[in-house]
Amino acid sequence: MxxxxxxxxxxxxxxxxxxxxxxxxxxxxxxxxxATGGFVDDKCSPTPGYTEEAWREHMSHHPEMYKECLG
Known part of the structure; x- marks a missing residue:
């Protein structure tokens, strides 16, 4: 039981x-x-592992999140 x-x-x-x-x-x-160190103050700058061009392409897939970066 x-x-x-x-x-x-x-x-x-x-x-x-x-x-x-x-x-x-x-x-x-x-x-x-x-807390994990993954916080980026400037979300428009490329994160480690991304080139500037690859980061712009990534941001273009999420326009609602990065509208101030893509404008």
């Missing part, structure tokens, strides 16, 4: 975690977090 309760608790925690990650996808997005 106790093993069943523990199993149900573990499954419930996993399901709850998956629901939270699905509803709030930003909570697992640490890429641009200042």
């Amino acid at each position: 106790n093993k069943k309760i523990i199993l149900y608790a573990i499954v419930g925690i996993i399901v709850l975690g998956l629901v939270l990650v699905t509803i709030f996808p930003g909570i697992v997005s640490f890429k641009d977090s200042p």
Whole structure:
């Protein structure tokens, strides 16, 4: 009986975690977090690994995010 309760608790925690990650996808997005050092003050300048031309092409795919850079 106790093993069943523990199993149900573990499954419930996993399901709850998956629901939270699905509803709030930003909570697992640490890429641009200042805590990880990925935060860039000037989003118009190329990030490491991009050339100027490749970064402009990348920004052109996301005009709503980079409208001040593309203007």
